[in-house]
Amino acid sequence: MRTTLLAAALAAVLPCIAWQGAACAQPAPAAHSQQTAGTVSRPPRISDGVIRLGFLLDMSGLYADVTGPGSAAAARMAVEDVGGKVLGAPVEVVVADHQNKPDIAAATARAWFDTGGVDAILDVAASATALAAVDIAKAKNKVIVFNGPGAVRLTNEACSPVSVHWAYDTYALAKSTAQATVTAGGDSWFFVTADYAFGQDLERDASAVVKANGGKVLGSVRAPLNTADFSSFLLQAQGSGAKVVGLANAGADTTNAIKQAAEFGLTGGGQTLAGLLVYISDVHGLGLKATQGMLLTEGFYWDLNDETRAWSKRYFARVGKMPNMSQAGVYSTVMHYLKAVERAGTDETQAVMAAMREMPVDDFYARGGRIREDGRMIHDMYLFRVKTPDESKGPWDLYTLVATIPGEQAFQPLSASRCPLVKK
Missing domain, CATH: 3.40.50.2300 (Response regulator)
Structure with missing residues (x-):
């Protein structure tokens, strides 16, 4: 009991890095089941009952206009378009400003995965911060996807079994x-x-x-x-x-x-x-x-076509400007990830990554896209x-x-x- 209370107290005071009213994501309490004779305990399909998606963005610096609030808005649009839930679990978007500092990006990613209940990071703006965050995701066995950064080394020397490079590269x-x-x-x-x-x-x-x-x-x-x-x-x-x-x-x-x-x-x-x-x-x-x-x-x-125009006009009504490839890519990424969770029946990393690789990326952003073994999402x-x-x-x-x-x-x-x- 003392251990449980201490853990709860520490979780309550751990710092949470959020932006513009984004909810401070804390892990849900562990589920306790009372077994009766003949009852088999089954692990939850969603790790803590909530699917939390993290976005490490430049919200205030030189890349704020090309990622930042616009990318966060695209992520929330995707969550709204799936009805806010997958497999009956609510989906939350958590956003942090990494200030273009790799150490902040790494520390935030570690805190999110260790104590923040974040299941996947679906964008990290800028390459230096992305290279710092991908090491954390690999060590913690968590999905991480990139739309804002361009360094091709993300699918070369820095590739990992849990990372995907989505929008473009150098x-x-x-x-x-x-x-x-x-x-x-x-x-x-x-x-x-x-x-x-x-x-x-x-x-x-x-x-x-x-x-x-x-x-x-x-x-x-x-x-x-x-x-x-x-x-x-x-x-x-x-x-x-x-x-x-x-x-x-x-x-x-x-x-x-x-x-x-x-x-x-x-x-x-x-x-x-x-x-x-x-x-x-x-x-x-x-x-x-x-x-x-x-x-x-x-x-x-x-x-480009009727589909890109229709989605972009919805985005424009919310943000006041047309989306770029990284911001539209965030929407595509979130939709693909959530479809993979639904297909896998869980948010467990290996199962979700397998589903992401199996399914084609087929939306307004990319037709017939696919994720290669190096993590590169191939599209026109x-x-x-x-x-x-x-x-x-x-x-x-x-x-x-x-x-x-x-x-x-x-x-x-x-x-x-x-x-x-x-x-x-």
Whole structure:
């Protein structure tokens, strides 16, 4: 009795990291059954009677606009669309702001799994924080899925039996955008790279594509994450004489670099900017005058077809902007996970992961998608050209589809995988 009371008291005072009114998830009390003669005790199908889904997002920093509250809203939409319950158990969404700090991401993931009753983490914004969280999920044997981060090492060196990379990765971005740019004549590159895992992976993958297509990489420079001043980095790019300045960054870093490149006259001097990860919110915020003609790669666009339009308009009514590929990916992830729980009849990790791999991903986000043994969700990617102001018919009418890249061609082939789970 003393042990039970002490455990309950500790659970009550443990800190809970939540955001914008998200419920502070505490584990439900253990179920106690009184057995009578001839009665067989059966373990509950849902571990503590509640399915808790965790989201480690950037709610206040440079990636807040491309993940943050928008991703949390997409997750809650999915839960509402299944009626708030699966197998009779309520589904809860728990959100935390990791502040783009790997140590906070790791500590939060550990607390959620150890004492918070979280069954799965279904997004971790940014690559460095994702790489920290995936180690915790692997150690705790809990499902973890990524929509916000792009580092391809998540399905290579950092792959695990419990992790899935859903929306995009640096390989897919580099292959599509860089190849199209080189083919169009941009055969010499200089990179301005965010100095952390995602930027490094993106530069490496894009450089390989440039060289494989007969181009040259004249140099690169590493910029600190969330820097406000790109002047010295852009001056080096300008001085390189490269035809293309590849921006291997994301979020506010990308938009700041594009704005300052225009101020420096970089594009006016004949150089072309290649945004290797540009979200629709970036283009909308910068405006078509600054971004027209830019080639970019996405895994989703709200105006692709009737299904994407219908869901995106629902999202817009709630959030006030159109979703990007990571935010739409969160909705797709939550739906797939909950369908897997229902199919497996439990929230036990191995059973759910087996169901997730068995079932195709077939929704407005991806048709005929599948999860490979390295954790990569294979689906089509899209190459877009940003419209001119004259071509656009509304505030979010921003892209013209240039090409659809089949998933098997878009993502790294298993033959090149560095994931130890892949048998060659």
